[in-house]
Amino acid sequence: MIRREREELTIPPDGRSFEEQPKWRQDFPIDWPQADYLSRRDFTKFMVLISLAFTAGQFWIIVRNFLRKRRGEAPIQAIATIDQLPIGGSLAFIYPEAHDTCLLVRTAEKTFVAYSQKCTHLSCAVVPQPDKNRFYCPCHEGSFDLATGATIAGPPQRPLPRINLEVRGDRIYATSVEVKTI
């Protein structure tokens, strides 16, 4: 028996040659050597396309960096007066964009803290509980520390983004957002 060519070992049911077969049969050959076979052209094509994708990714990063620098810092915004809040009271405000709800809490006579209201787990609105010294997320029972925004319990992994505050006279200003990962 003379061994046939690698392409011709399995005879398709219609009996025609390998080149005449439909694309799917050429893509999923039954013969093992043929299934493992990778042509130099296919390999080169794969390498070129992958390097092209990496190059495009680099440019994407450059563009995103440029846009981020252009956007700059969030503006300073007045959010409340000191008299508005009793000790232990809280106030919702919007900062820095239109849909970013935040919470301002007065924890002591001269201590104010503010955090984003979006739970870092699945973006539910957290509820301030100053008596328990925490922010509570009712969706999955997540808890954040009132003083630092760090996670205490539940599924969230990252702390709440902190809003930096500044008190000038009797007014409280939000100055910037501090996003932390740990």
Added chain:
Amino acid sequence: MVPDQNEFFMDPNRCIGCQACVQACSECETHKGYSMIHLDYVDRAHSVQTAPVVCLHCDSPTCAEVCPADAIKKTADGVVQTALKPRCIACNNCVLACPFGVPKMKTDFKLMMKCDMCYDRTSEGLKPMCATVCPSQALFFGTREEIEFLRPRSVATNQFRFGEQTITTKVNMMLPKSGKAEYVDVTAAMSQRGSGKTISLNILDGMYEGEQNQ
């Protein structure tokens, strides 16, 4: 790689139904405890004739053609292998499609397993397990010269006819030389009545009568 001169010859005529091949097959390390060979009773009610069925390794394997997961592959020497474990989805398509009823669905492993002509042995130049143990050599593995010398009254064929379709296989079936058939017509054989003599065993008849008289 199975040496080209070594071929498998199947001769159901010579099968004595001793189950040695079944036992030997299940002794194999690659599928220990599970036999991949089928020992079929041809017409159990009227005959003791059995026929061993190993995979015939078709040139155009229907099991692989119907596999939706691209799991059944054939090696360069024409041996159709057990389904690839990472790909097999245990859909049973191959079991239903195989005209010889060879693939076995092992639901424990969610894997189709089949006779691979003991690829671990034959690729090293050894004989398959079943052929080494078969006492009547109904399953024979060797060269064409050997089988022609040993079976002067038989001729080997690897063509099987199912209706309009002819299937060519790697494994050969021994046919009587007097029949002069080029292929095995499977569909015609299915409706054929056995031509052997009817033998009735009446050894127990007398015993029964003796009991009646007492």
